[in-house]
Amino acid sequence: MPRFMGFVRMEEGIGMPPQSLFEAMDSYIGERAASGVFLDGGGLYGTEDAVNFVVRKGELSRVDGPYAEAKEVVGGWSLLEYPSVEDAVADQQKFAELHAEHWPEVTVVATLRQISEGPDAAAD
Template sequence: MEENIGMPPQSLFEAMDTYIGERAANGTFLDGGGLYGTEDAVNFVVRKGEVTRVDGPYAEAKEIVGGWSLLQYDSLEDAVADQQAFAQLHADHWPEVTVVATLRQISEGPEPAEA
């Protein structure tokens, strides 16, 4: 989401509490939380075998990760539908901001080699 845009409206907090509460009750929501801005962030960049430290805030950052959640679904279709519902909460309660809600699967390690 955009950085330094202020606090979300109370109605979004309330809608998210309901959304998360329902998913926690049915076992879908496993963990999650919000993140502070980049003012205190520290990045470690590995490039060509060298590690460098870059302290925030980052003037070039147009969008930042504002939060994360770990959810478990029975199917990809269920995950996609629920992610759309999550995005719709933001459209309904905070329409003046741009939010990108990304759905990704968790890797459990390398795929087994085929024999």
């Protein structure tokens, strides 16, 4: 079955989501974990303690957070497995709809990317 990474991007420093979103997400994730779709995932702390290693033209540099230029950050991630790409896309839309319903005042980008199974594997 194809595997996917889900990412949630949002503006940093916008505060905590409402309790209703936490409750809706607990239910959503619990159902998917029980069915074997949700393999792992979680929220991420802000960029204040983040570390980037940048390789540019063969030179390595380290850049520590916080990043003043960052407007949008990855706030959460998930590892998912679905029978098909269509199932994954439909379920990612449900995930995004939970955010629209329970936290409408923020802009959230829910991204779904299929995980490559190697250089010779074609995406479904």
